[in-house]
Amino acid sequence: xxxxxxxxxxxxxxxxxxxxxxxxxxxxxxxxxxxxxxxxxxxxxxxxxxxxxxxxxxxxxxxxxxxxxxxxxxxxxxxxxxxxxxxxxxxxxxxxxxxxxxxxxxxxxxxxxxxxxxxxxxxxxxxxxxxxxxxxxxxxxxxxxxxxxxxxxxxxxxxxxxxxxxxxxxxxxxxxxxxxxxxxxxxxxxxxxxxxxxxxxxxxxxxxxxxxxxxxxxxxxxxxxxxxxxxxxxxxxxxxxxxxxxxxxxxxxxxxxxxxxxxxxxxxxxxxxxxxxxxxxxxxxxxxx
Amino acid sequence: xxxxxxxxxxxxxxxxxxxxxxxxxxxxxxxxxxxxxxxxxxxxxxxxxxxxxxxxxxxxxxxxxxxxxxxxxxxxxxxxxxxxxxxxxxxxxxxxxxxxxxxxxxxxxxxxxxxxxxxxxxxxxxxxxxxxxxxxxxxxxxxxxxxxxxxxxxxxxxxxxxxxxxxxxxxxxxxxxxxxxxxxxxxxxxxxxxxxxxxxxxxxxxxxxxxxxxxxxxxxxxxxxxxxxxxxxxxxxxxxxxxxxxxxxxxxxxxxxxxxxxxxxxxxxxxxxxxxxxxxxxxxxxxxxxxxxxxxxxxxxxxxxxxxxxxxxxxxxxxxxxxxxxxxxxx
Numbered sequence: 001x002x003x004x005x006x007x008x009x010x011x012x013x014x015x016x017x018x019x020x021x022x023x024x025x026x027x028x029x030x031x032x033x034x035x036x037x038x039x040x041x042x043x044x045x046x047x048x049x050x051x052x053x054x055x056x057x058x059x060x061x062x063x064x065x066x067x068x069x070x071x072x073x074x075x076x077x078x079x080x081x082x083x084x085x086x087x088x089x090x091x092x093x094x095x096x097x098x099x100x101x102x103x104x105x106x107x108x109x110x111x112x113x114x115x116x117x118x119x120x121x122x123x124x125x126x127x128x129x130x131x132x133x134x135x136x137x138x139x140x141x142x143x144x145x146x147x148x149x150x151x152x153x154x155x156x157x158x159x160x161x162x163x164x165x166x167x168x169x170x171x172x173x174x175x176x177x178x179x180x181x182x183x184x185x186x187x188x189x190x191x192x193x194x195x196x197x198x199x200x201x202x203x204x205x206x207x208x209x210x211x212x213x214x215x216x217x218x219x220x221x222x223x224x225x226x227x228x229x230x231x232x233x234x235x236x237x238x239x240x241x242x243x244x245x246x247x248x249x250x251x252x253x254x255x256x257x258x259x260x261x262x263x264x265x266x267x268x269x270x271x272x273x274x275x276x277x278x279x280x281x282x283x284x285x286x287x288x289x
Numbered sequence: 290x291x292x293x294x295x296x297x298x299x300x301x302x303x304x305x306x307x308x309x310x311x312x313x314x315x316x317x318x319x320x321x322x323x324x325x326x327x328x329x330x331x332x333x334x335x336x337x338x339x340x341x342x343x344x345x346x347x348x349x350x351x352x353x354x355x356x357x358x359x360x361x362x363x364x365x366x367x368x369x370x371x372x373x374x375x376x377x378x379x380x381x382x383x384x385x386x387x388x389x390x391x392x393x394x395x396x397x398x399x400x401x402x403x404x405x406x407x408x409x410x411x412x413x414x415x416x417x418x419x420x421x422x423x424x425x426x427x428x429x430x431x432x433x434x435x436x437x438x439x440x441x442x443x444x445x446x447x448x449x450x451x452x453x454x455x456x457x458x459x460x461x462x463x464x465x466x467x468x469x470x471x472x473x474x475x476x477x478x479x480x481x482x483x484x485x486x487x488x489x490x491x492x493x494x495x496x497x498x499x500x501x502x503x504x505x506x507x508x509x510x511x512x513x514x515x516x517x518x519x520x521x522x523x524x525x526x527x528x529x530x531x532x533x534x535x536x537x538x539x540x541x542x543x544x545x546x547x548x549x550x551x552x553x554x555x556x557x558x559x560x561x562x563x564x565x566x567x568x569x570x571x572x573x574x575x576x577x578x579x580x581x582x583x584x585x586x587x588x589x590x591x592x593x594x595x596x597x598x599x600x601x602x603x604x605x606x607x608x609x610x611x612x613x614x615x616x617x618x619x620x
Binding site: 080153 | 330337345346347349422439443456463553559562563580590605611
């Protein structure tokens with residue numbers, strides 16, 4: 001279906017994608033630049049990658065960030081799935097407006113506000129109950145779960161509301177307990193949504209500078225915090241090398257996940273059709289018998 | 290919107306989830322809770338509810354509280370609001386000075402106005418660039434569509450901080466653009482682009498563009514194309530039918546996209562800090578400076594509350610739109 005003028009569409013897309021990708025390509029190209037002056041070409045070299053791997057401060061920060069992101073994403077998916085379930089399936093209940101407000105507001109809340117408010121909470125809690133004692137990885141994880149679970153909730157909620165409920169109904173009709181239906185039917189069907197929610201929460205956590213800066217303690221600098229303090233002083237080629245590594249990992253990961261999810265969806269659609277057909281057959285035979 | 294049997298089914302399944310949650314703990318705990326009147330449904334709701342209450346809502350109350358207290362040099366650097374006078378009378382000391390300070394010092398309201406201006410212009414630029422892209426993607430063939438969408442989302446998965454950093458190399462005086470223009474002989478002197486408002490606009494548009502394209506795409510993709518055919522049959526020119534049919538129908542997508550860009554952009558810190566002029570007044574930067582450099586927590590809290598009061602209406606509007614869009618309950 002091509003309505004309107006194709007040259008306009010193609011032009012708009014070319015312009016937009018050039019805008020999106022030229023900065024990324026320039027990061028990658030200049031990471032292989034021998035010159036320290038990032039934007040003056042001084043020949044091909046991979047020395048900045050070596051320098052990056054010898055920078056203990058960056059390696060420590062990267063390891064902390066990866067740990068924080070993995071824990072954050074896992075808990076955020078668990079909480080976000082519950083919240084998405086409540087919003088998609090529970091219908092109206094007392095406090096629903098407050099609930100949905102609290103799950104969607106973090107999506108757009110400026111990070112400086114979230115960061116400051118969580119820090120003040122942690123300080124107050126430490127005064128009142130002595131926990132969390134000091135700030136570090138734990139407080140960063142709690143803060144990251146709070147803002148990333150909103151994204152998981154939206155993904156799960158929209159997946160659940162698009163979902164064909166006849167399979168769940170069929171399973172319940174056939175006598176499966178609700179818990180069994182959830183784990184054997186609902187969860188596998190929404191699994192791709194949970195996976196993308198996990199990846200999104202992981203990425204957002206790995207990427208967050210502002211909230212982490214507020215709630216981190218001394219000695220718990222995450223990767224973005226270290227990168228920010230370096231970048232503030234100007235461009236530096238080892239940061240280009242770091243960016244290139246991240247971009248490569250993400251590109252491979254996204255392509256792989258996309259491929260796997262398409263295959264999984266095909267298998268699932270086939271299974272669902274077979275299950276419904278079997279159910280139909282059983283109903284037919286019961287009518288006859 | 291609920292089909293017959295929609296609610297009971299949801300309830301049955303979610304109470305099943307509650308059962309599973311209960312069985313994760315020791316079963317006696319589950320039984321005890323149930324004796325106290327907790328159903329599976331209430332338990333499923335209460336876990337995320339309590340989390341958000343504690344870590345999202347209550348913190349705002351604390352920010353509000355601290356915005357009324359006095360700064361002092363200590364840890365934490367503010368005075369308590371409640372005092373026991375002679376161990377008998379509980380005295381509440383509200384200090385409105387922080388807010389008076391915000392009104393008196395032009396720095397603050399200038400930063401608010403400037404943040405709104407910068408966020409507003411960036412949102413408009415985002416829409417001007419994002420709408421044709423979303424339109425182009427939605428009207429492509431289904432197989433191309435998925436690839437194009439992936440290409441829009443892909444940069445979003447790589448580090449935001451590093452993508453903003455990439456623009457320093459492009460915009461600075463001996464950066465890509467100036468080098469290219471000078472070697473072509475179009476300019477003799479580098480144009481100052483980094484550390485200007487222009488760089489901040491570029492940074493915001495670049496970082497938030499996917500947030501504009503995705504809701505617009507979702508809206509345009511659902512549109513009934515026979516309406517355009519009808520308009521054409523009735524003699525309307527393509528440009529006319531775009532203005533009279535497509536544009537009004539895509540209004541919900543435009544609003545969602547604009548709010549998703551505008552609200553976080555008002556409080557943006559990283560982009561003005563890296564690309565903007567050191568003197569650029571943006572409220573996120575002011576809050577950061579009050580907190581980290583001046584260590585004045587009460588004033589930082591007052592700045593946050595004032596920003597929140599300004600954003601609460603767009604946020605509520607966004608939340609309503611989001612709930613309807615995501616298939617929640619229609620009221």
